[in-house]
Amino acid sequence: MDIFDLTDDESFDVPFEAKEQKGVRNVYKEDQENALLKSLNKEQLEAVQTTEGALLVLAGAGTGKTRVLTTRIAYLIQKNLCRPYECMAVTFTNKAASEMKERLFNMIGPVAGDVWLGTFHKIGLKILRRHAQEVGLSSDFNIFNQDDSFRLLKLILKEYDVDVKKYSPKSLAEVIDSFKNKGFLPESLPKSLEAGASFPKSGFFYREYQERLRTLNAVDFSDLLLLSFEVLKNNPELALKYQHQFRYILVDEYQDTNIIQYLWLKLLAKGYGNLCCVGDDDQSIYSWRGAEVENILRFSEDYPKAKTIRLESNYRSTAEILGAASSLIAHNKGRLGKTLRVAPTHLLEGKQVEVKGFWDSKKEAYFVAEDVSYNRKGRRLSDLAVLVRANFQTREFEEAFSKEGIAYKVIGGFRFYEREEIKDMIAYLRVVAQPKDDMAFERIVNKPKRGIGAASLDKLREFAASSHQSLFESIDAYPSNKGAFAHLREIKALFVKWQEDLEVLPFFEVAKEVLYESGYMKMWKDEASFEAKGKVENLGELLSVISADFETITAFLEHVSLVMDTDELSKDDCVNIMTLHGAKGLEFSKVYLPGWEEGIFPHQKSLDEGEKALEEERRLAYVGLTRAKEEAVISFVANRQVYGQWQASIASRFLSEIDSKYLKTSSQMGMQSSFENKEDENFDEPYQNASNFFRNRGAASPQKGFSNSSLSRSTTSLKKNEAVTENGIKRGSQVYHEIFGYGVAVQVDGNKVEVYFEGLGRKKLMSPFLEKVK
DNA sequence: ACGGACAGTTTTTTT
DNA sequence: AACTGTCCGT
Numbered sequence: 081m082d083i084f085d086l087t088d089d090e091s092f093d094v095p096f097e098a099k100e101q102k103g104v105r106n107v108y109k110e111d112q113e114n115a116l117l118k119s120l121n122k123e124q125l126e127a128v129q130t131t132e133g134a135l136l137v138l139a140g141a142g143t144g145k146t147r148v149l150t151t152r153i154a155y156l157i158q159k160n161l162c163r164p165y166e167c168m169a170v171t172f173t174n175k176a177a178s179e180m181k182e183r184l185f186n187m188i189g190p191v192a193g194d195v196w197l198g199t200f201h202k203i204g205l206k207i208l209r210r211h212a213q214e215v216g217l218s219s220d221f222n223i224f225n226q227d228d229s230f231r232l233l234k235l236i237l238k239e240y241d242v243d244v245k246k247y248s249p250k251s252l253a254e255v256i257d258s259f260k261n262k263g264f265l266p267e268s269l270p271k272s273l274e275a276g277a278s279f280p281k282s283g284f285f286y287r288e289y290q291e292r293l294r295t296l297n298a299v300d301f302s303d304l305l306l307l308s309f310e311v312l313k314n315n316p317e318l319a320l321k322y323q324h325q326f327r328y329i330l331v332d333e334y335q336d337t338n339i340i341q342y343l344w345l346k347l348l349a350k351g352y353g354n355l356c357c358v359g360d361d362d363q364s365i366y367s368w369r370g371a372e373v374e375n376i377l378r379f380s381e382d383y384p385k386a387k388t389i390r391l392e393s394n395y396r397s398t399a400e401i402l403g404a405a406s407s408l409i410a411h412n413k414g415r416l417g418k419t420l421r422v423a424p425t426h427l428l429e430g431k432q433v434e435v436k437g438f439w440d441s442k443k444e445a446y447f448v449a450e451d452v453s454y455n456r457k458g459r460r461l462s463d464l465a466v467l468v469r470a471n472f473q474t475r476e477f478e479e480a481f482s483k484e485g486i487a488y489k490v491i492g493g494f495r496f497y498e499r500e501e502i503k504d505m506i507a508y509l510r511v512v513a514q515p516k517d518d519m520a521f522e523r524i525v526n527k528p529k530r531g532i533g534a535a536s537l538d539k540l541r542e543f544a545a546s547s548h549q550s551l552f553e554s555i556d557a558y559p560s561n562k563g564a565f566a567h568l569r570e571i572k573a574l575f576v577k578w579q580e581d582l583e584v585l586p587f588f589e590v591a592k593e594v595l596y597e598s599g600y601m602k603m604w605k606d607e608a609s610f611e612a613k614g615k616v617e618n619l620g621e622l623l624s625v626i627s628a629d630f631e632t633i634t635a636f637l638e639h640v641s642l643v644m645d646t647d648e649l650s651k652d653d654c655v656n657i658m659t660l661h662g663a664k665g666l667e668f669s670k671v672y673l674p675g676w677e678e679g680i681f682p683h684q685k686s687l688d689e690g691e692k693a694l695e696e697e698r699r700l701a702y703v704g705l706t707r708a709k710e711e712a713v714i715s716f717v718a719n720r721q722v723y724g725q726w727q728a729s730i731a732s733r734f735l736s737e738i739d740s741k742y743l744k745t746s747s748q749m750g751m752q753s754s755f756e757n758k759e760d761e762n763f764d765e766p767y768q769n770a771s772n773f774f775r776n777r778g779a780a781s782p783q784k785g786f787s788n789s790s791l792s793r794s795t796t797s798l799k800k801n802e803a804v805t806e807n808g809i810k811r812g813s814q815v816y817h818e819i820f821g822y823g824v825a826v827q828v829d830g831n832k833v834e835v836y837f838e839g840l841g842r843k844k845l846m847s848p849f850l851e852k853v854k
Numbered sequence: 855a856c857g858g859a860c861a862g863t864t865t866t867t868t869t
Numbered sequence: 870a871a872c873t874g875t876c877c878g879t
Contacts, residue, residue, distance in 0.1 A: 172869075201869050226868085245863080245874095301869050368867065470866050492868085526855095533855045564855090642869070661867045683866055700867080723865060723870065 116154055116187065120147070121423070127358075127389045128152045131161055134349075134383035136334075136376070137358040140420045141405070141706035142396025142667065145358055149330055150180055152356065153195060154187040162327040164194035168348070169330040171199055172366075174643050176332055176665050196326070200341055202642055204304035211311045211318065220634065222298040222514050223641035227503070229253055229300050231519055236288050247279060255279045256286050260302035261338040261370030265310065266290055296550075297516050302340070309344045323351030333664075334359030334379075338370035346382070355383065361416045362409050365661060365700050367692075377416065393423040396667055396709050398430025400742050404712070405705040407739035412695045432744040433705070433712045435735060440719040441473075441675070445480035448672050451713070452486055452655055455670060461487055463669040466657045467704050469681040472722075473674065474657050487654035492662045497640050501604065501615040502622055506640055508594050512578045513633045515552040518544075522551065528603035530571060536564030574598065587636070588627040595619060660704045671708035673701075676716045676732035701734050 117125060127137045127148045139145040153169060156162050171177045177198050184192040196203060205223070212219040224232070233249035233256075255277045259269055266287035274283040293299060299307060312319040329349050331337070334357035337345070349355040357379060364373045380386050394402055399422050406420060422428070438444040452464055466477050471493040481488040496502060504527060510520035526532040544554040555572045558565055574597060581590045595601045604615045630636040656668070675681055681701070686693035705712055716731045735743075 174869085199869065304869085365867075369869080472866090529856080531855065535855085659867065680866095685866070721870090723863095 116151060116158065120144075120151065121393055123389060123391045123393065124148050124151075127391065128155050130387055130389065131156065131159075131328075131354070133353055134379075134386035135356040136379045136383075136386055136388045137356065137391060138360065138388060138416060138418060139358055139391040140360055140394060140418045141363065141703070142394040143391035143420070144393075144395060145332070145360075145391070146176075146180060146183065146665070148391070149332060149358055150183040150187060152330065153184055153328075156328055157188055157191065157195075164191045165196065166325055166327040167330070168196040168203065168326045168328070169332070170203060170345075171197075171332040172336055173665070174199055174202075177202075179665075180332075199642070200344070201301060201304045204308040204344070205638070205642065207308040207322070208299070208304060208311065211308075211315075214311045214315060215307050216294055217299065217307075218297055220297070220514060222296070222510060222517055222520075223304070223638065224293070224298050224300045224519070225641055226253070226301070227498070228298070228519055232292060232296075233285070233289060236285060236292065240285075252279045252282065252285055255282045256289060257302055258370060259286055260306045261340055263306065263309065263340040263343050265306070295516075296518055297514060298519075305340045305344055309340060309347065312347055319347060320351075322348055325351075327352050328354045329356070331355070331357045332359075333363075335361050335364040335373055335376045336366045336369075336371040337375045338372055339375075340370075342372070342375050353383070360418075362412070362418070362699055363664065363703050365664065365696060365703060367696055377414075390418055392418055392420055393426075394420045395423045395426050397706060398422070398428040398710060400430040400432050401705060401708050401710075401712055404433045404738045404742035405702050407742065408698060408705070408734060408737050409702045411737050412698055428710065431711055433714060433738070433742055435743050435745040436713065436715040437731065437745075438715060438717045441476050441717050441721070442480075444674050444715050444717050445476040446484075447715070448477060448674065448713075449480035449484040449486060451672075452481070453484055456486075459669065461653045461655050464655045464672070465663065465666070465668040465670075465707065466655065466672045466674065467660050467663050467707065468657070469660060469675055469683060469700075471659060473680075477657050477674075481655065481657075487652065488657055489652070489654045491656055491658035493659075496618070496621075499615075499618060501619055504600065505595065505619060505622055506637070508598060508600065509591065509633060510637060511552065511575055512582065512590070512594065513637060515575065515579075516550040518551045524598075524600075525551075525568070525571060528599045530567045532564045532567050532571075536568070540565075540568065582633065587631060587633050588623070590633075591626050592623060595623065660700050663707050664703055667707055667709055669709045670711040671704065671713070673704050673712060673714045674716075675720075676701075676714050676735060677720065677729035678732055679729065680720065680722075681732055682734070698734065698737075 117128065120128065121144075124144055124147065127135070128151050137145075137148060139148065149169065153167055156167060157164055169180060171180065181192065181197055184195065184197070196206075198206075208215075208217075209219050209221075212221055230249045230253055233252050234244055237244050237247065237249060237252065258277075259273065259282075262273070264270070264273065266283065269283050269286065271283075279285070293303070312322065326348055329345065331345060336359070345355065357376070359376050361373055361376050364371060364376075367373070380388060397405075402420050402422060409415070436444075436447065438447065448466060452461070455464065466474075468474055468477075474490050474493050478488065478490060497506070504524055507520040507523040510517050511524070515521075522537065525537070540551055540554065540558060543558055544551045547554055547557065549557075552572065552575070555565075555568050558568075561569065578590055578594055578597075581593060585593075601616070601619060604612045604619070626636060630639065679687065682694055682697035686697045714735065716735070717729055720727055720729050
């Protein structure tokens with residue numbers, strides 16, 4: 081299951097001239113080549129067979145990008161142009177890597193395992209592990225995830241008395257990450273970059289952060305690239321060795337590379353210059369992670385002899401879907417430009433893209449669930465997907481699907497490895513593996529409660545800092561053995577025991593010991609709540625995952641930091657619910673694209689940021705549409721609840737940017753107001769309806785638009801911290817008031833309140849009337 | 855040391 | 870709505 085085995089060093093250590101090829105057929109057979117290439121079209125064939133020098137393959141959606149990449153690798157190996165371990169193929173996601181791995185295996189068999197195939201981060205990690213000491217780390221360093229980084233930054237900011245509310249660790253993390261993505265260590269950070277950053281003294285905090293990471297013997301995600309690049313940059317001999325090894329380098333999704341990845345590739349490809357980059361500038365959706373579309377736009381400047389091949393035959397979608405997607409993306413400026421056309425062998429008779437408007441997101445979700453029910457006949461559920469802009473949107477679909485009895489899986493979102501209990505357990509294991517890891521240690525030192533409070537920890541922290549040791553190490557030397565410190569010694573003794581056990585027992589056994597002997601499992605078992613039950617189950621599941629898949633603690637910890645459990649699509653037959661970002665590289669026969677509302681999609685932040693950000697949103701929409709093979713449904717709602725507050729929505733501008741001949745619109749609003757009976761409204765234009773509706777009603781007086789029959793009445797009790805004021809409802813120190821005139825809140829008797837409302841249930845009753853007042 | 859009450863904030867996408 | 874941080878009583 082591991083994409084490539086990090087313990088397998090032989091392919092590297094043996095001088096490559098002397099290396100015998102394992103399992104590769106030395107004799108090239110023509111029929112093999114024919115079998116490999118026969119299904120390719122002319123464009124694809126050229127991309128596979130252009131083996132010398134730099135090559136840019138501009139591959140539009142659905143034009144067989146992965147096929148070209150894998151066939152190219154197979155071709156190189158079969159034609160004996162390189163040995164498997166002399167070929168490196170880099171992807172962005174584990175999903176893409178494992179798919180390529182699988183396809184390659186089917187083409188050339190087990191030797192596929194020798195190809196350096198993996199994500200940028202994984203290959204960076206492989207290099208960094210070998211040469212960690214060059215950057216002042218020991219090779220068993222830990223990998224910090226985003227959460228760890230935030231916590232560390234928060235710690236640092238607090239030490240310097242920075243107001244964490246005003247200057248959040250998250251924004252600092254973003255700034256530091258952007259430095260790393262551009263390839264700068266604190267020492268080399270240009271003043272101008274620091275000055276332009278949105279966080280004050282970011283250069284100082286960056287330096288501080290890197291130093292702390294080093295003392296913790298840890299790196300963060302971006303370091304995997306940055307530091308592996310530094311290692312090679314500072315050791316020309318070493319770099320030469322790698323440059324000599326990699327005769328062929330292939331890159332997937334080149335449009336999403338950032339500067340450090342660009343430099344990293346350039347350095348590694350220096351030996352042979354056989355760099356093949358595949359990408360699509362219209363699908364660049366990771367600029368917030370430092371991706372520079374410019375990398376792909378100026379490829380031919382960087383590699384002047386580079387050839388460019390365009391793949392424009394689309395084997396995936398109907399003409400209607402392609403037409404809709406193309407007419408939308410045409411609104412973007414500065415594209416390299418491609419014209420996708422339906423492949424002649426693939427002419428599909430298609431339906432128009434459906435556009436539907438709904439009253440609220442619940443109706444939208446239930447429509448999708450019912451439509452799925454209807455469409456499942458003669459189709460696999462896994463051929464259907466719901467693609468959302470943000471993770472929070474998945475919730476209502478989950479609810480609707482489970483009520484309709486439809487199997488579904490949410491990809492991404494709340495991940496297994498990000499659950500509290502799993503993170504705690506991982507923290508325990510991290511301390512076992514790497515006692516210097518103060519972050520992990522602090523996380524679990526008093527979990528379950530061991531009578532070690534904040535005050536004692538403060539003392540220990542101070543002591544540890546003055547003796548330049550980790551918390552764990554400094555426990556023994558601390559000049560006290562009372563109260564919390566006695567408990568600290570106890571827990572340390574346990575950790576030492578587990579470390580010793582690791583020498584003699586299988587990792588799985590030790591993991592089990594840790595879970596039970598620490599009292600962590602007991603802590604949740606003793607709790608009667610529904611939640612705790614699930615946590616106990618999850619912990620059990622974690623143990624079984626460990627016993628099935630991981631032999632060493634290092635392998636396990638590496639896996640949890642680099643590979644998310646939900647990276648891969650479920651093997652079961654179920655509907656996939658995921659973000660648009662997560663859907664890149666996938667295809668489905670029918671795709672649902674909900675939540676196309678201003679502020680949701682395009683996201684509010686992109687609207688605030690301006691044209692460039694908006695273009696990226698548009699590319700995201702393009703990615704979404706082109707995932708569909710046969711059908712696509714776009715929908716939006718008139719009311720949306722975001723963070724517990726109701727808000728009016730207006731249909732996304734993207735809808736009006738799509739050539740209407742590819743669209744079929746219909747209203748599913750089904751509201752109970754008098755609005756429904758108005759004849760002058762055109763129900764075939766639901767996105768206009770939504771905006772008109774709120775324009776008409778937005779600032780209206782309470783009763784406007786209500787017909788008496790649809791007006792309901794309900795009484796409710798005020799909560800402890802609520803009161804009715806003249807302008808609205810007072811809750812604590814916050815005052816809320818009614819919006820849109822949907823209802824009137826009237827104090828009746830004591831804490832009883834009478835509310836008029838329109839066709840909404842009790843739970844929803846209050847929220848639409850409440851809006852925070854500054 | 856610990857838990858409950860209260861106030862205030864959150865606000866995208868991922869390796 | 871769900872979450873964090875702080876204050877305060879036990």
